[in-house]
Amino acid sequence: MTDVQRRSKKRKRGGRSRRKKKEECTPAAAAANNASVSVSVSVSSSTCASSVVRSASKSSSSFLDKMKAKLSGGYFRMINEKLYTCSGDEALNYFKEDPALFNVYHSGYQEQMSHWPVQPNDIIIKWINDRSPSLVVVDFGCGDARLSRSVKNKVFSFDLVSNDPAVIACDMSNTPLDTSSVDVAVFCLSLMGTNFPNYLQEANRVLKHRGWLLIAEVKSRFDPNTGGADPNEFVKSTCELGFASMTQDFSNKMFLLFYFQKKEKQRPKEPQIKWPELKPCLYKRR
Numbered sequence: 001m002t003d004v005q006r007r008s009k010k011r012k013r014g015g016r017s018r019r020k021k022k023e024e025c026t027p028a029a030a031a032a033n034n035a036s037v038s039v040s041v042s043v044s045s046s047t048c049a050s051s052v053v054r055s056a057s058k059s060s061s062s063f064l065d066k067m068k069a070k071l072s073g074g075y076f077r078m079i080n081e082k083l084y085t086c087s088g089d090e091a092l093n094y095f096k097e098d099p100a101l102f103n104v105y106h107s108g109y110q111e112q113m114s115h116w117p118v119q120p121n122d123i124i125i126k127w128i129n130d131r132s133p134s135l136v137v138v139d140f141g142c143g144d145a146r147l148s149r150s151v152k153n154k155v156f157s158f159d160l161v162s163n164d165p166a167v168i169a170c171d172m173s174n175t176p177l178d179t180s181s182v183d184v185a186v187f188c189l190s191l192m193g194t195n196f197p198n199y200l201q202e203a204n205r206v207l208k209h210r211g212w213l214l215i216a217e218v219k220s221r222f223d224p225n226t227g228g229a230d231p232n233e234f235v236k237s238t239c240e241l242g243f244a245s246m247t248q249d250f251s252n253k254m255f256l257l258f259y260f261q262k263k264e265k266q267r268p269k270e271p272q273i274k275w276p277e278l279k280p281c282l283y284k285r286r
Helices: 003-024 027-084 088-097 100-113 120-129 146-150 196-206 231-241
Strands: 137-140 155-159 167-169 182-188 207-218 243-249 255-262
Touching: 027 088, 027 100, 088 100, 120 146, 120 182, 120 207, 120 255, 137 146, 137 196, 146 155, 182 196, 196 207, 196 231, 231 243, 231 255
Parallel strands: 137 155, 137 182, 155 167, 182 207
Antiparallel strands: 207 255, 243 255
8 A cells, every 4th residue: 555545544534533523522412411411410319309308208207106105105104193093983083084095094004014024914814724714703904804815714804994895894892793703803913093902802702712812013012122012011911801822923023923812711890901002103204
């Protein structure tokens, strides 16, 4: 190839390269590039905005949930204190005026119980299931009446409010049961009123001779070092009412269990019993 031919070929290649660069820099190409960048920025901005909205929505929802939980907890503590510091008939009238408060209380109660490693109701249910299904049971302060759903026995469930046809709303010191009609009486964290001895007197009335009285209570209520009752004094008073102490279980760190049996021979008239004051179980604000 001659020098003239080589130079001509280089000029052709140079021309094609310059035309290509020129085409890339035309207004149409620039517009296309700008549009691509704009779409990219728009999509990125949209995604970012959506992420911010979701984050704000999640944060707002979390804040509302926390506020609702705090308000619910406050209502629970208020109702709980009321139940521990008033009589049974006052508590009954309290819930009659606003039955919805009963649901608020039990929601808070279930929340508190969810932190307990062992539920006293489970121990009582097992105790009943280990015995004859023919035994008739009364559950004083039954709550959601789980005991009645967990045993084969006939169970009378009493509480201050009834949201279940199986539950009878009444003052636990005055139930509709006949005298000497049941075999087992249960108080599971339900000796709350200031007149709790009246509840135990009612249990004594409805129990058959040699019937069982099972009591589970929060341990702090029976700690003399922190203002609670002496458990020995409580046992003594209950025995004076007409029961024999069969066994006690203090092994759990959250609650105590007392097992009594009604004496066959009852005194003609109940003596004046000096009952220890049970310390209210009040929950601190968290």
